[in-house]
Amino acid sequence: MKNNPIDPRVRLAIAQWPLGAPRGSVTTFCTEHGISRKSFYLLRARAQTEGQAAALEPRSRRPHHHPTRITDVVQRDALGVRAALESSGLDCGPISVHDRMKHLAMEAPSVASLARIFRDAGVARQEPKKKPRSAYRRFAYPAPNASWQLDATEYVLTGGRKCVIFQLEDDHSRLAVASYVTWEETSEGALAVVKQGISKHGVPQRLLTDNGSALNPSQLGKEGQLVKYVTSLGVAAITGKPYKPTTQGKNERFHQTLFRWLDRQPLAESLAQLQALVDRFDVIYNTERPHQWLPGRITPQQAWDATPVAEAPRPSREPGVEPRRSRADTYVQGEAVRRVGANAQVTVIGTSFTIGQAWFGEELVAIWDIETIAFFDQRGEFILSYLKPPRRTKSVTRKHALEIGTATSRVSPMS
CATH class of the missing domain: 1.10.10 (Arc Repressor Mutant, subunit A)
Structure with missing residues (x-):
């Protein structure tokens, strides 16, 4: 091989090469031993200038300088x-x-x-089995206040006393809108944190929660205080599917970041102390900590400031009744959950979009704006997107997809 080291016996023969060797003997020698004439004369010159011993050992090919080496x-x-x-x-x-x-x-x-x-x-x-970050693409609402996520998580004070932390997060910017510490997960606590967030940042268009009795018990046949309050403001109260916490995955990840930070702080002895710690964390999270899922890894506050806030919804005339949006408004911007039919298509904004037979029977999330419409699974992973077709377009096939994600089949949900 070209890069194989020269045999020591060949090196010795070159080092001892006679001065009066016949013409053409160098070429014959190099051909027989599979070396180049350049290597022959290089070793011979080294033996003449530095001694025969210098030609017997191969020299390191390591470069003398490493301009990109990390010191x-x-x-x-x-x-x-x-x-x-x-x-x-x-x-x-x-x-x-x-x-x-x-x-x-x-x-x-x-x-x-x-x-x-x-x-x-x-x-x-x-972690070679860990899924690369490039394989994920999370959907996000197009503007701040387009949707908030609310969830509660348990925490333990000194003496093993349990309490609850409500965390309210903006879907678009990941801004920590408000946090509230209380003893139990109750509708009063949920109302308190939402009112606090509205007083600071305005009324959102949607509020995503789980199906807990303190947040949105609609699927249990009950009317919750939180749902009644936000719908009176025109907010659409939406929930994830039962037993699928990944729908609120952004808030679940928010909890993890909070816990990691609290674990490095002194254990709080009271609700007031814990509330002060959580408020301090919110400032760090919003203004000091770059968010890795935001474009350019900016902070949530920078993401909030970069895009105009979504227009506040109009309050409904009847308490507890969600205001209906006009067809024109729905076509320009919106979201919907649709099930993939046997024809591998879902119908949104009056058009059937081909998704793929692998997704048959799966409920997908469609989000669209003025130019594009994108589809995501219930975990928030990107599937594919299309340029939004003109009105009254009957169907769009997969070959017209603007972009196709790495996910090709359904995956099992994980929290």
Whole structure:
């Protein structure tokens, strides 16, 4: 092979090559031993200038200079930044460390290099079976206040006393709209956090919750106080499918980020202390912590400020009755849940869109704006999108898809 090292016996023969060798003997020797004339004369010159011993050992091909090599100082800085983020209870993965080093005007290696540094240092583990981030595409509403997500999670104070934290999040910007700490998950607590969010940020167009009795017990045949209140303001109260918490996946992930941060703080002794900690976390989350699922990894506050807030809905005349939107408004912008039929299509805004036979019987989420319409599964993973066809278009086939995601079949739900 071309890059195989030259046999030591061949090297010795070259080092001892006689000065009076006949013409053509070098070419014959090189052909017999499978080496180039250039290599022959290079080794011979080295033996003449540095001695025969210098030609017997192959020299390292390692470059003398490494302009892209990450220095030990930069590696120590990266590990230090990661340790500081971890001790603060914030995300400390390669992306977070890269962004923080850039923010601190430090020399920041690439995300891939940081991942390798952390693995070599033993502070992170390799997960080859983990789904790559590029395989995910989450749907989001087109503007702030187009939809909020509300959920409650349990927490424990000193002495093992349990309490509940309500977290209200904007779907588009991931902004922590409001948080409220109380002893139990009740409709009063849900009302309190929603009213607090409305007083700060205005009335949203939709409010997504689970089917809990404190949030939206409509599927249980009951009318909840929260639903009654928000529908009187014109807000559409929507819920996920029963036993499928992934519909509220953004809020579930929000809980995890909060818990990771609270675990690094002193354990609260009262509701007031915990409320102060949660309020402090909301400020960090909204204004200091870049969000990895937002374009450009900006903060939720920057995402909120970058897009005009969605227009507040009109209050219904009758309490508890959701105001109907005109067909024109629905065609311009909206969302819907549709089941894929036997013909592998779903019908939205008066047009049948081909999704694929693999999705037969699955309920998908369709979200559209002025230009495009996109389809997602119940986990929020992108399936495909189309340019929105003109009105009264009967059907659109899959070959006209604008973009097709990596998901090709249904997957089992996971929280």
